[in-house]
Amino acid sequence: MSVKKPDENVILHRLNNGVKIVVDNMPHSESVTVAFAFGVGSRYETDDIAGISHLLEHMFFKGTKTRSYGDISRQFDKLGALVNAFTQRDMTVYYAKAPYENFHGLIDLWADMLNNSILDANEFRKEREVVLQEYMRYLDNGPALAYSKAYKACFPNSPLGRPVIGTESSIRSITRDKLKRFWDEMYTANNLIIAVVGRVDSEAVISGIDRAFGSMAPAATARYNRIAASGADKIDRKSNHVILFPDDKEDTHIAFSARTLSAKDPEYASLPLTNAMVAESKRSPIYKALITDRGLASRVSSDFELFPDTGIFILSASVSPKHASQSIKIIEEILESYTENEPSREMLTLSKRQVAGRLALDLEDTFDLAVWYIQMYFRHQKLLSPRSFIEDLQGVTSSMVYRRFKQIFSDRKMYLTVVGNIPSNQVAKITLKRSDES
C-alpha cells in the first residue's frame, strides 16, 4: 500500500491489488460523495458490441447474490442517497451522494453491487428495452445529437467517434454472455479508482474500502487503439467538411468541431482558456453577435474534452431554421478573427480569473469534486488537484492560446455538422468558407 498527499486535504492511496483511492476531506460538508470509476467506455468497444459499457452500467443496479433490485433501491433510500451512474467514452462512473454519516452504508452497498451482481437474464432483457428507450430519447435530443455527430466528424474511423450509447442494432445484438465477458475483462482492481469527497475520516475511508475491495482481482485489461496523428485515423481534409443530418425536429442544431491537443500535452491548460474566450460564457463575441444583438439562437456554448491521446473542441448552437446559414456565417467569421492576433494580456488575465472562479463554484459540490478527481486521473494519468490545475493555468501564455486558435480554427481542420430542421432554401447556403476554397 502506498500513500501520497498531492494537496493539503487530499490523499491518494493505492491498495495492494491496484485499486486507487482519492480522499478529500471537507470537514464542514453535510454530504459525502463516493464515486467508483472503471477505465472503460465506448472507445474500448468494437462495432458489434457498441454500447456494451453503458448497458453493463445499467445492470449493476439489477440485483446481487444476496440483494434483489428492490432491496438495493430501498437501502439507498434509507441512506437518503442520490444514486446514479454514467458512461463516457473512456470511463464508467458509479456514484452515491448522501448525508455524511451514511458513508459506510454506501460502501457496503456498492461493494456488493460491483463485486456480486448476478446479471440476471430476465432483468437483462428488460433493461435492454430501457436502454433502447434512452436511445430513442437521444434521437429526440437535437443538441445531444449534434454533439455526437461532431465527434463522428472528427474521429470517423474510430470508436471514439461513435455515440456512447451505441446504435439500435448494436444494443439489440448484445447478449448476457457478452456482457459477462466484458465485465470479467474490464472490471479489474487495477482499472478502478474510487473518489471519496466530503466530511469523512480519511483513515476510516481507506480501511473501509480495503475491506470491501481489497480482494478484487487485478488483471491486464484491454486497451483502446490510440488516435494516430497519421495513418488510418487521419482526417481526410479533402472531403467536404460540412455534414448535414436533416430530420423532423422543430429547430436546427449546429456544431463546429475540431481535433485538438491531448491531456498529456504540456500546453493542455491553454484549452480551458481557449474555451472561456470563445463561447463558454455570455460575454463572448459569439454569444453577443448571435443572441444579445440578434436573438438568432436559443443557446450557444462551447466545450472541450481531453483524452490521453487526443482532444476535441466543439462549439454548438440551437437556432431558428430560417437563420441557420446566417448564424453559421457569423460564427465562422468570428472564429476566423481569433486566428489573426494573439489574445491581449488583459483578455488572458480575465479568462484565467474566469476559469479559476468557475472552478471554485463548481467544486463546492462534493459530487462535482469527486468526478473531477476521477476524470483528471484517467485523462491526465495522474492525480491533478484543483490547486495544481490552477497553477498550470497561471503558466499559460498568450502565444499558447494563440496556437490553439490557429490549430482549431484554421488550416481547414474544422468540421461543421448541422442536425434537425434544415429548410431546402438553406441547404445550398450552408457552407464553410475555408474548407470550400479548394
Next chain:
Amino acid sequence: MLHAFSLENGIQCICESKPWAKSVALSLGLGMGARHGQKPGLVYLAMQMLLHGTRLHTATEIFEQIEGVGGTISVTVNRDLTLIRCHIPAPYVNIGVKTLHELVASPLLKESAFEAVKNKMVAQILARENNGFLKTVTVAYESSYPHTAFGAPILGDLKNMPSINFHEAKEALERALDPSNLVISSVGAFSLDKYQALIRKTFGDISASNTAWRPRPWNRKDLSVKEKSFPGYIVASDKKAQAHIGVSFRVVPISDPDFPVLLLTNHLLTGSTSSRLYHEIREKRGLAYTVYGMARGYADTGFWILYAGIHPQGVTEALHIFADQINDLRDKLVPASEFNYAKAHLEGQLRLAFELPSPTADWLAIQQIRRKRPFYFQDLMEQLLEVKPSDIKNVSRNMLRHRNCNIVLVGAVSPDFKPPNSFLFEKNKGQK
C-alpha cells in the same frame, strides 16, 4: 445561520451565512411572473430585457463583470415570479450585489434590444416544442388551467409573439421593479452583519413608484375550468421517437397543510428508484427510461404532474399503471416500511440540496414570495416529520379525482388514441 429583515423601501431580505462555502448565491425575486402578463409570453419577454444592458453598462460589460471573475448570471421566469440569479466566488460578492442592484435600479429597456429578445424567444419556443418533457408539461398546464393566464405557456406561442409590442413590455417591467415587489435572498460565505450592511447600503436607495404593480388579490374564477369531460385528455402528436405521457392534477396551494403530504406522495410515486411508478414502468416492464414527478405549490393553487417518456407501443399499458397506482394510493394505506423509506429518502435529498448556496438561495426567495413570510429548510423538515401514512390516503382521495385529472400525450402517439377507462376514479359516483 439565517436572518430575515426588511429595508425601509419595502424590499424583503433573507440571508443565510455558510462560512465554509467558497461562493455566494444571490437570488433577486420579483413577484411578477408569466401569469401576470396581459398576453402569453409578455412577462418573459420583458424580464429577458433586464440582461440587455443598463443605463451604465452594456449587456456584454455586465456579463464580463460577473463571468470575468468566474460567476454566472441569469434570469428565470416562473408562472408567478421571476428570479434574477447570480452565483459568484465569495471574494467578489460586492460585484454581484452591485450588478443586481444596477439591473433593477437602472434598466435600459431599449427598443432595439426588444427585437433581439423576441427573435431569441422564437428560437426558444421551437426548442421547447422539440423537447418531449417540456412540451408535455406546457400542454398539461394549459389543460389543467384552460383559458387562463396561469395556464398559458410561460414563453408564449408563435401565434401571439408578433402582437407583443415594446411599450407594453417596458411598462410591465418598470412596474414590476418597484421595491415592494422585490425579495433578495443571499446564501454563502459572508459575515451576516457586514453583508446585511452591504445590502442595506446598496439597495436602500431604490424608491417606491406611484405606479407600482401589485398582484391582484386572488380570484378563484380565474382558475375555473370551463365545462369539459373528465379526465381532460389531449393528444399532441408529432414526429418524436418517443411517446410522452403527462398525468396532471390541480392541487392545494403551497401554504396548505396538505402540501407537504403531497410532496411525500409524489416521492412515493416517482422520487427514487424504488418509487412505485419508476418500479412498475421502468424496472418491471422496461417501458421507459425517464419516469418523473413534479409538485409545484403556488400562493393560490398547486400543480402536480406525473411523467414518463414511453415506447410508442407501451402507452396503453403505461396509462393503466398510472391509474392503478393512483387508485391504490386512494384505496389503501401505504405500508409503513415503504412510507418510512420514502420519507428517509426525501429528507436526505432535501438535506443534500440545501447544502449548496445556489439552490438554497432560489428556494428561500421563492418561499418568501409565495408564502409572504420567511420559510426555511427546517420548517419544511418539521412539516414532513408530521406526515403519516393515513395523510397520504386522505390527500390522495381528495386530490387525485378524475374530475381533477388531465392526461396529456405528446410525440409518437396516434391522434385518434383514446385513454383507458381505468382513469375514471370514484367509479361508484359515476362519470361526468
